[in-house]
Amino acid sequence: MVALELIRNLQEVDKENEYVIFVSPDEDNTVIQETPNFKIVELGKASYPVWEQVLLPRAAKKYGCDLLHCTSNTAPLMGKTPLMITLHDIIYMESSLPALLLGKGSNYQKFGNAYRRLVVPRVMKHARKIITVSGFEKECIADYFRMKNDPRLDTVYNGVSEHFKPVTNPEERARIKTKYHLPDEFFFFLGNTHPKKNTPGTLKAFSDYIKETGSGVQLVMIDYDRTELEKMLQDIGAPELIDRIVLTGYVDNRDLPGIYSQCRLFLYPSLRESFGIPIIEAMACGAPVITSNTSSMPEVAGGAAELVDPFKPAEITGAIKKILGNPELKNKMISDGYRQAAKFSWKAMAEQVLEMYQAMYKSQVRK
Numbered sequence: 537m538v539a540l541e542l543i544r545n546l547q548e549v550d551k552e553n554e555y556v557i558f559v560s561p562d563e564d565n566t567v568i569q570e571t572p573n574f575k576i577v578e579l580g581k582a583s584y585p586v587w588e589q590v591l592l593p594r595a596a597k598k599y600g601c602d603l604l605h606c607t608s609n610t611a612p613l614m615g616k617t618p619l620m621i622t623l624h625d626i627i628y629m630e631s632s633l634p635a636l637l638l639g640k641g642s643n644y645q646k647f648g649n650a651y652r653r654l655v656v657p658r659v660m661k662h663a664r665k666i667i668t669v670s671g672f673e674k675e676c677i678a679d680y681f682r683m684k685n686d687p688r689l690d691t692v693y694n695g696v697s698e699h700f701k702p703v704t705n706p707e708e709r710a711r712i713k714t715k716y717h718l719p720d721e722f723f724f725f726l727g728n729t730h731p732k733k734n735t736p737g738t739l740k741a742f743s744d745y746i747k748e749t750g751s752g753v754q755l756v757m758i759d760y761d762r763t764e765l766e767k768m769l770q771d772i773g774a775p776e777l778i779d780r781i782v783l784t785g786y787v788d789n790r791d792l793p794g795i796y797s798q799c800r801l802f803l804y805p806s807l808r809e810s811f812g813i814p815i816i817e818a819m820a821c822g823a824p825v826i827t828s829n830t831s832s833m834p835e836v837a838g839g840a841a842e843l844v845d846p847f848k849p850a851e852i853t854g855a856i857k858k859i860l861g862n863p864e865l866k867n868k869m870i871s872d873g874y875r876q877a878a879k880f881s882w883k884a885m886a887e888q889v890l891e892m893y894q895a896m897y898k899s900q901v902r903k
Contacts, residue, residue: 537789537813538622538669538694539607540567545886547571553893556599560587585651588612602897603664605889610655611663618900620665620892622692625673625810626680627732628652645730657681665896667692667889669811670832692889694811695882699790700820703797712794716784719754723856724799724823726814727757729764732807734828734846736772741805741852743774748853753800754780758787796821801856804828805846812836816880819873824866826855838879840872 543557555574561581570576577599579591588606593615596604604611605620612619628649660666660681666689668674674691678684703709712718723742727735742755757765760783769775787795796802802818804827815836818825825841827833834843842859844851859866 538624541695541697541882542607542886542889543568543574545882546890547574549883549886550890556595556601558592558595560584589614593617602900603893605893609652611659613655613658618896619659619663620667620896621659621663623656623666623668623673623677625668625808626656626677627808627810629656629680630676664688664899665690665892667892669694670835672832672835673810690892692885692892693880694813695880695885696813696816696820696877697789697882700793700796700817700877702822703794708794709798712791713798715791716756716787716795717782718756718784718795718798719782721752722754722756722782722799723801723803724756724795724818725803727760729761732809734805734807736768737846737849738803738805738852739769739774739777740772741849741856742780742803743772743777744849744853745856746777746780749857754782756782756784756795756799758784758795792817793821796823799823801826801859803852803856804833805844805852806831806833807846809833809836815841816877820877822870822874824859824869825873826852826859838876840869840876842869 546555551573553573557568557574557576559576559578561578568576577595579587579595582591588610589612593604593612596615596617601617603620604615604617605622606612607622609622609624611621660683666677668677668689668691670693671691674689678686678689683689703712725738727733727738729735739755745751746753762783765781765783766775766778769777784795796818802814802823802825804812804815804818804825806812806828808831809828810832812827812833815825815827815833819840825837826844827837827841828846829843830846833841837843842855844855846852859869
């Protein structure tokens with residue numbers, strides 16, 4: 537999503553420079569369109585390592601690219617095209633390789649982590665520019681790779697898309713509610729199987745809230761496997777909670793504002809994030825946010841969310857009770873959230889990246 541927003545907004549702010557967007561044939565290439573100075577080139581079908589390490593640098597040379605911007609953590613190890621890389625996080629570098637391969641998560645996630653762990657340290661040595669998405673992650677990268685005060689490393693914040701705003705139209709709210717089987721009162725949680733998302737801790741906090749208050753509120757989760765959820769609930773000793781959880785299945789991104797707008801609270805107590813786009817998406821839609829006091833989340837929330845220790849479910853439960861028991865606090869969080877979300881835009885991100893492209897190109901010309 538970040539790469540798509542960068543491309544779309546560069547198409548708006550830069551009508552002069554020529555761009556070549558290299559894509560894989562197995563991706564949905566209709567999400568971006570060519571413009572007079574943006575050309576889409578579909579490279580051959582291959583496994584991702586082969587595509588990135590062989591086909592991509594070959595194509596960059598063929599098309600005479602002045603620089604190559606790889607936007608998703610990894611990049612070619614070989615090739616003479618000056619390289620810029622977006623390094624979203626280095627979580628995979630902070631854990632031991634056996635832990636990554638044997639720990640929780642899908643096989644796809646495990647392979648991806650192992651590949652990044654192999655490639656990233658080598659790419660860092662020859663990249664001309666390295667950008668990441670928060671001041672927190674910049675410090676992590678600088679500490680890990682010993683890059684303190686390295687001018688190659690910069691922060692470029694993510695943005696929030698313009699369609700994330702309060703949905704107030706009754707017909708649209710009803711459409712979203714019917715389509716995704718939303719209950720009248722619910723908390724919204726964007727959890728998944730990745731350990732960092734803290735799904736077990738969130739479920740435990742929700743279970744405790746129900747037990748302590750007797751509330752009839754339900755929990756809405758998207759695109760989560762029911763069997764996996766039942767196993768997780770069994771593990772935390774709350775199998776009965778399955779009847780209080782609504783699994784929507786896949787949710788179209790255009791429909792997310794309609795869910796954010798109708799939830800009583802948005803829960804995002806992740807263990808670690810390099811940025812946390814859902815925090816500002818929820819705020820932009822008027823949802824009070826509970827998120828973590830760790831990693832980048834306080835930086836992104838900017839004082840407009842209730843911060844908790846994600847390793848302590850009791851703190852999450854306490855935050856829920858605190859906000860719902862204090863209407864004045866809840867309203868303040870909503871108004872503060874609007875202001876905080878307004879600080880982030882994809883256009884500003886694209887303009888900042890464009891300045892970096894231009895500086896990188898000028899430095900090459902001077903050489």
